[in-house]
Amino acid sequence: MTDLAPPWAMLAELTHACPLHCPYCSNPVELARTSRELTTDQWCDVLTQAAELGVVQTHLSGGEPLLRPDLAEITAAASAAGIYTQLVTSGTGLDRARLSALADAGLRSVQLSVQHAEAAASDRIAGRRSFADKERAAAVVREAGLPLGLNIVLHRANLDAVDALIDLGTAWGAERIELANTQYYGWGLLNRESLLPTPGQLARAAETVERRRSGPAGGPELVWVVPDHFDGTAKPCMGGWGAVSLTVTPDGTVLPCPAAATLPDLDPPNVRDHPLRWIWEQSSAFNRYRGTDWMGDPCRSCVRRDEDFGGCRCQAYALTGDAARTDPACRLSPDHGLVRELTAQAGMVDPAPFIPRRPGGET
Amino acid sequence: MTWRPALPNSAVLRHDRVRGADLLLLPERVVVLRGSAGRVLRLCDGSRAVPEIVDALASSFPGAPVATQVPEFLKKLREGGWLR
Numbered sequence: 042m043t044d045l046a047p048p049w050a051m052l053a054e055l056t057h058a059c060p061l062h063c064p065y066c067s068n069p070v071e072l073a074r075t076s077r078e079l080t081t082d083q084w085c086d087v088l089t090q091a092a093e094l095g096v097v098q099t100h101l102s103g104g105e106p107l108l109r110p111d112l113a114e115i116t117a118a119a120s121a122a123g124i125y126t127q128l129v130t131s132g133t134g135l136d137r138a139r140l141s142a143l144a145d146a147g148l149r150s151v152q153l154s155v156q157h158a159e160a161a162a163s164d165r166i167a168g169r170r171s172f173a174d175k176e177r178a179a180a181v182v183r184e185a186g187l188p189l190g191l192n193i194v195l196h197r198a199n200l201d202a203v204d205a206l207i208d209l210g211t212a213w214g215a216e217r218i219e220l221a222n223t224q225y226y227g228w229g230l231l232n233r234e235s236l237l238p239t240p241g242q243l244a245r246a247a248e249t250v251e252r253r254r255s256g257p258a259g260g261p262e263l264v265w266v267v268p269d270h271f272d273g274t275a276k277p278c279m280g281g282w283g284a285v286s287l288t289v290t291p292d293g294t295v296l297p298c299p300a301a302a303t304l305p306d307l308d309p310p311n312v313r314d315h316p317l318r319w320i321w322e323q324s325s326a327f328n329r330y331r332g333t334d335w336m337g338d339p340c341r342s343c344v345r346r347d348e349d350f351g352g353c354r355c356q357a358y359a360l361t362g363d364a365a366r367t368d369p370a371c372r373l374s375p376d377h378g379l380v381r382e383l384t385a386q387a388g389m390v391d392p393a394p395f396i397p398r399r400p401g402g403e404t
Numbered sequence: 405m406t407w408r409p410a411l412p413n414s415a416v417l418r419h420d421r422v423r424g425a426d427l428l429l430l431p432e433r434v435v436v437l438r439g440s441a442g443r444v445l446r447l448c449d450g451s452r453a454v455p456e457i458v459d460a461l462a463s464s465f466p467g468a469p470v471a472t473q474v475p476e477f478l479k480k481l482r483e484g485g486w487l488r
Contacts, residue, residue, distance in 0.1 A: 047422055049434055095422040097429055125416055125429040150414055150431040188414040188431050216414075217431065262485075 045322055047095025050286040051124075052299060055084065055115065056104040057291050060133045062168030062397035063156065065194050065229040065236055068104065069302050072400050077292040081111040083312065085118035087289055090317040092122030096287075100152070102129035104291070107139065113146040120147025127152055129192070132178030133171055140181050151182045152190040152219075157198070158205035166198055168397045179213040190217040191261075195246065195268075196236040197392060203246040207253050207263065215261045220250060222268035226300035226355055228398045235395055239388030243271055270380050273372035275352025282330035282354060287321060295320045297327055300355040304364050330354050335365060339373045409457070409478050409487045410450030417445050428486060435486065440465070444474060448487060454478060 057072040079087070088099065099119050106112055107130055119126045127150045128143065135151075155175055156166035163172040182189045191210045195203070203220060210218040222243075225233045250265050269276045279286060279298045288296045293312040296302060302309065310324045321327055329335065333346050340351040351357075352368020360369045360379050369376040411417060416429040419442070426442025428435040437445065443464075447457045454475050461470045481487040 093422075095420075097418075097420060097427060097434060123418060127431055149416065149429075152431075186413055188412075190431060 046284065048091075048285060048287050048321060049096065050098045050100070051088075051091045051096045052100050052102055052286065052288040053084070053088070053115075054102055054104065054288065054290045054299070055106045055109045055112070057400075058108045059103055059105040059131065059398070060108075060169055061105070061131050061171060062399055063154075063166065063194070063228070064168075064232040064395035064397060065196060065223045066398040067224065067227050067229060067299055068398070069227050070231060072104075073291040074400075079291065079293045079312070081114050083293065084111075084115045087293075087312050087317060088115070088119040088124060089122050090312075092119075092124050094318050094321060096124060098125045098127070100127050100129050105131050105133060107134040113142045116143055116148050117146040125149050130154070130178070131167070131171060132175035135174075135178040135181060137181050137184070140185050140187075144185050144187060148187065150188040150190065152192050153178055153182070154192050154194070155206065155209065156193070158202045158209045162199070162202070166395075168395075176213065179215070183214040188217075189213070189215045190219060191215045192219045192221060194221050194223055195238075196223045197238040197242065197388070198236075200238045200242040200246045203249045204253070207249075207261070210261050217262045217264065219264040219266065220246075221266035224300075225270070225359065226303065228396070230359055232395050233383070235392035237270070237383065237387035238268075240271060240384065242388075243268055269352075269368075269370040270384050273370070273377075275349045275368035275371040275374075277349045278353035278356075278368075281332075281350040283321070283327040284331070284350075287327075295326075297330075298353075298355065301326075303355055304358055330365070337365065337367075339375075340367050343373065406453045408450050408453050409448040409482070411445065411448060411486070412488050415486065417442065430486070441477070444477065445481075448478070
């Protein structure tokens with residue numbers, strides 16, 4: 042284990058509480074209760090441990106991290122440890138005073154979610170009136186001189202608005218727009234049938250992104266997160282299992298990826314029980330799919346095994362019931378038919394209403 | 405106007421003791437600075453024009469081809485959005 046590389050980044054899910062009800066939320070369907078959340082001191086300690094381990098960037102995320110009244114303290118602890126901090130927020134509750142306190146604590150950048158370019162449609166997808174809050178939050182961030190990124194999760198109900206979303210991000214002063222095709226975990230898996238776009242929608246949106254990228258220089262950077270269900274290639278999930286980053290959930294559970302809580306026999310470690318270094322280097326959860334030794338065929342002998350790392354373990358589990366199989370998104374997977382079946386059906390029927398993300402699971 | 409290279413507000417230049425390397429940290433991005441790149445960037449504080457940066461380095465690295473390499477390096481970083 043002496044040649045094990047340290048992690049670069051940590052996703053800190055400070056709370057699962059959120060005022061929004063987005064149907065594609067990557068949080069688990071069983072949301073962590075507020076009463077189980079780590080305390081301020083525990084978060085500060087985790088961030089200090091993370092820095093000593095090698096983490097240089099953290100996303101302060103959730104849920105909605107602004108619901109933590111101690112967010113500035115947590116930000117200050119990360120910053121003092123030398124970690125670059127980015128707030129990942131819905132924008133709800135981000136006013137000038139709050140942002141100023143966070144900037145004073147060392148916050149470096151803000152990533153804001155938007156659900157659609159039109160206010161009414163954005164509010165409908167978010168399950169709450171929030172578009173005006175987002176617009177105000179963007180203005181406050183720019184006024185403070187912090188870099189602003191927009192994160193837009195794309196699906197059937199907003200892929201046709203990509204052009205307008207890029208206009209919106211440009212008007213709001215975003216330096217970066219992440220156009221992230223939905224990944225089907227957590228609530229996204231629950232709502233998959235309603236979220237899956239048609240191949241035509243995807244093709245048009247991808248063309249729009251290409252056209253906008255070749256437009257005049259100086260606009261926001263456009264990041265297109267590929268729709269792995271449609272293009273036949275597995276995504277290099279998390280840059281490899283236990284290779285680049287780790288996720289700490291609100292109750293202190295540490296995961297190789299935010300969706301890994303869904304794997305039934307992972308037995309994920311918790312910062313309440315173990316030092317973060319032990320978790321990264323020694324825990325069975327982080328070593329389970331590390332490297333390439335765990336792979337079976339066709340990954341084992343594939344030339345791409347060091348590029349895509351076999352794709353996503355959580356997706357393999359969600360679709361086949363076995364997390365060690367090749368990600369069915371890959372056209373070389375013997376289970377690729379499962380994905381083909383899903384995408385072939387996409388758009389054939391009117392989508393069911395979204396099941397809104399909320400505490401208490403799907404009921 | 406004379407260009408006085410400076411890091412954008414969003415950038416943090418720091419030494420990483422764990423990896424023994426200088427890093428440039430940006431939103432969603434980490435740039436590992438090889439060789440003397442960190443030393444060059446530390447001079448990019450908005451107060452020095454490019455020839456002054458070259459002079460400062462030339463005295464530290466006598467005989468090195470800083471006069472040709474450093475302006476090219478700075479130009480590349482500017483194009484990449486890592487210097488303004």
